[in-house]
Amino acid sequence: MSIRERHNLKKQLRGLQAIAPxxxxxxxxxxxxxxxxxxxxxPMVKPVVPAWREQLLALQSAYSALVSAIAARSIAVxxxxxxALFATSGYVVAAADKSIPGDALYPVKLSVENYRLxxxxxxxxxxxxxxxxxxxxxxxxxxxxxxxxxTLPQAELLVTDFETRMKSAAATSTEIAATSPEEGxxxxxxxxxxxxxxxxxxxxxxxxxxxAGVSKRVNKALTAVNKASTEALKxxxxxxxxxxxxxxAKLDGKIKEAEAALKVADxxxxxxxxxxxxxxxxxxxxxxxxxxxxxxxxxxxLTEGDFQAAIAILQSVEDLVTEVVNSxxxxxxxAEKTDEPTGEVKGDEAPDSTEAPASESxxxxxxxxxxxxxxxxxxxxxxxxxxx
Amino acid sequence: xxxxxxxxxLLQRLYNDRDAExxxxxxxxxxxxxxxxxxxxxxxxxxxxxxxxxxFLKTWEYVLRHGQEKDKRIQNFRAFVYQLARNLIVxxxxxxxxxxxxxxxxxxxxxxEAPERNPYAVAAVGxxxxxxxxxxxxxxxxxxxxxxxxxxxELSTSEIATIVGKNxxxxxxxxxxAMSALRxxxxxxxxxxxxx
Numbered sequence: 001m002s003i004r005e006r007h008n009l010k011k012q013l014r015g016l017q018a019i020a021p022x023x024x025x026x027x028x029x030x031x032x033x034x035x036x037x038x039x040x041x042x043p044m045v046k047p048v049v050p051a052w053r054e055q056l057l058a059l060q061s062a063y064s065a066l067v068s069a070i071a072a073r074s075i076a077v078x079x080x081x082x083x084a085l086f087a088t089s090g091y092v093v094a095a096a097d098k099s100i101p102g103d104a105l106y107p108v109k110l111s112v113e114n115y116r117l118x119x120x121x122x123x124x125x126x127x128x129x130x131x132x133x134x135x136x137x138x139x140x141x142x143x144x145x146x147x148x149x150x151t152l153p154q155a156e157l158l159v160t161d162f163e164t165r166m167k168s169a170a171a172t173s174t175e176i177a178a179t180s181p182e183e184g185x186x187x188x189x190x191x192x193x194x195x196x197x198x199x200x201x202x203x204x205x206x207x208x209x210x211x212a213g214v215s216k217r218v219n220k221a222l223t224a225v226n227k228a229s230t231e232a233l234k235x236x237x238x239x240x241x242x243x244x245x246x247x248x249a250k251l252d253g254k255i256k257e258a259e260a261a262l263k264v265a266d267x268x269x270x271x272x273x274x275x276x277x278x279x280x281x282x283x284x285x286x287x288x289x290x291x292x293x294x295x296x297x298x299x300x301x302l303t304e305g306d307f308q309a310a311i312a313i314l315q316s317v318e319d320l321v322t323e324v325v326n327s328x329x330x331x332x333x334x335a336e337k338t339d340e341p342t343g344e345v346k347g348d349e350a351p352d353s354t355e356a357p358a359s360e361s362x363x364x365x366x367x368x369x370x371x372x373x374x375x376x377x378x379x380x381x382x383x384x385x386x387x388x
Numbered sequence: 389x390x391x392x393x394x395x396x397x398l399l400q401r402l403y404n405d406r407d408a409e410x411x412x413x414x415x416x417x418x419x420x421x422x423x424x425x426x427x428x429x430x431x432x433x434x435x436x437x438x439x440x441x442x443x444f445l446k447t448w449e450y451v452l453r454h455g456q457e458k459d460k461r462i463q464n465f466r467a468f469v470y471q472l473a474r475n476l477i478v479x480x481x482x483x484x485x486x487x488x489x490x491x492x493x494x495x496x497x498x499x500x501e502a503p504e505r506n507p508y509a510v511a512a513v514g515x516x517x518x519x520x521x522x523x524x525x526x527x528x529x530x531x532x533x534x535x536x537x538x539x540x541x542e543l544s545t546s547e548i549a550t551i552v553g554k555n556x557x558x559x560x561x562x563x564x565x566a567m568s569a570l571r572x573x574x575x576x577x578x579x580x581x582x583x584x
Contacts, residue, residue: 001571009571013539014521021423022436029441030415037408037448 003246012037101154123172124180127187128171131194137162138201155205159217162202163224170228177235188235192250195229219329223322230254230315237307251310255299258314262288262295265328284327291320302330395465402451403461411451415444417505421541422473425473427479428524428536438481443473467550470543474533474551497504523573 001009099105113133113347118299121128137158144155173191177184206218233250269284298313395417403411422443427436446467447462454460462468524532530552537548545563549556 001568005571006567009567009574010539012520013535016428016540017424019427019517020420021425021433021440025437026419029419029444030412031436033415033441033444033448034412036445037411040448040452041406041408097514110404 013246098141101158102144123176124183124187125177128190129170130165130172131191133167133199134162134165134237135194137165138198141205142201156217159202159205159221163217163221166198166221166224166228170224170231173228173235174231177238183241184235185239188239191232192229192236193281195225198225221319226254226257226383227318229313230311230318232306234311234315243307248307251302251307251314252299254314255295255302255310258317259292259295261321261325262291265325267333268328269324278331280327281331284324284331287320287327288324291317291324294320399462399465400514403455411448417470418466419444425470425536425541426473428532428540430480435480439473439476442476444474446472464547464550465534466543467472467547470537470541470547471551519574524527526570526573526576527566530562531569534559534563534566535570 039333046083097109099109113129113136117126117133120129141155144158169191173184173187176187202218202222202225206215206222229250233247233254236247237251266288268287269281269288270293294313294317298310298317301307301310301313395414398410398414404412419440423436423440426439426443427433430436430439450468450472451462491522524535527535533552534548537543537551538545543551545556545559549559552559554562
């Protein structure tokens with residue numbers, strides 16, 4: 001065979017390189033494969049490479065460029081900066097993932113998170129990322145408590161960030177559920193599976209810290225988690241024609257928790273001393289009555305199997321319960337400051353709205369429900385009038 | 389395009405950092421190649437897709453299973469995935485218990501059109517594929533595989549030797565003979581397309 005013939009033959013064979021799989025199939029398989037890889041992959045344990053300082057310097061310059069580019073809304077430059085950032089310091093980014101507030105690389109971690117959120121291709125991706133990053137805040141909280149540092153300011157910021165991300169994820173999830181019920185259901189189930197973990201971590205933080213500032217933040221974060229979880233249950237109940245016993249039990253648990261919180265709040269409001277007759281105190285008590293009435297109705301709907309109505313009532317009353325509890329907490333704090341007799345309120349601990357013996361809640365629901373005060377609009381009446 | 393050293397770095401990230409994205413990048417590079425390699429050996433595009441997916445799944449399983457054993461880590465990702473693809477194709481046909489064809493008319497119809505190519509280029513590619521199809525079909529399996537790996541997948545003779553289990557010298561000799569055989573096949577009169 002001559003050289004020319006061989007050359008032509010090779011050229012014709014190279015033409016067969018045009019045969020390729022469809023890009024859509026490639027991308028879909030990639031996604032499935034990487035999901036499996038990520039789920040089976042153990043956490044990264046590689047320590048930072050020896051040339052840490054040099055890499056950090058390169059990283060800092062790339063980071064500065066990134067921040068400037070984002071500030072100037074120049075996505076192209078920001079992308080280049082991120083590519084440079086990853087190319088020059090892949091290991092540093094990996095190390096940043098393990099950092100906690102106070103570490104030099106922690107700002108890198110947050111920047112990468114924000115960049116990933118900006119690049120989220122869909123609302124679903126965005127929700128997934130917000131949940132992942134909220135999780136990280138809790139892990140960082142736990143890690144902070146294991147250090148000797150003065151962690152109070154960072155703890156407060158972490159809890160605030162967690163709360164913000166929870167709210168953002170919940171809001172986006174509601175939007176997704178409205179347009180794409182199946183995806184909304186998936187997100188709701190994902191979140192529902194993590195609620196207990198979030199509550200546990202936050203409660204542990206609340207108990208570990210004695211500072212009113214952090215405790216208040218923790219309470220707010222717990223409220224955000226509670227609301228988001230109610231919304232998740234609403235999506236699940238809306239999609240499932242027959243909710244599972246587990247969902248029913250969760251709804252019942254939420255009603256009981258709210259009743260228990262109101263009971264504790266009532267006790268605090270009643271033992272406020274001089275403050276017991278203030279306008280704030282009166283309003284809080286009236287709100288408590290309305291809330292208890294609504295919760296009783298929610299319980300009834302749940303027993304009747306009308307899950308959607310039960311959740312609707314629960315969602316409407318959650319804010320009311322929070323207001324009552326906050327009012328009671330404020331009153332208790334005020335009472336501590338003025339050294340008035342506080343009854344059962346302990347002076348060293350900030351009140352935790354989730355503390356209450358759940359077993360006493362049944363007696364609350366059997367109490368006769370007085371008529372709601374005319375000065376407070378009952379959300380229950382609005383809900384019961386829907387569709388009639 | 390990734391160089392050999394970039395690929396080494398990806399493998400290092402995969403094993404040492406447990407970086408899933410590193411595996412994703414290796415997939416991006418080799419999935420189209422493995423697909424094409426398998427495509428010439430199976431009857432349909434769907435089978436090619438399934439086998440390609442299986443190659444990467446099994447590669448990941450191997451990485452997971454032997455990640456801690458340094459002597460069993462993948463050193464040459466390209467050779468590894470081609471070898472694995474070859475073995476899976478053998479298993480595939482053992483399971484199906486049928487002789488494999490190189491490319492049939494159904495598969496030809498599944499060849500995607502590159503949208504940026506003009507109609508004349510598409511027609512030219514189509515006819516070249518058909519000519520090659522018939523010529524390659526007339527070759528022995530061993531010759532056909534060597535030609536695919538060397539001139540379509542552009543692997544080196546040493547890599548091909550690793551994949552097919554022969555030494556480099558034998559591969560070079562066989563390749564020379566394979567190309568001569570291919571030229572003879574192409575000089576034969578083309579059989580008419582029964583579906584035209």
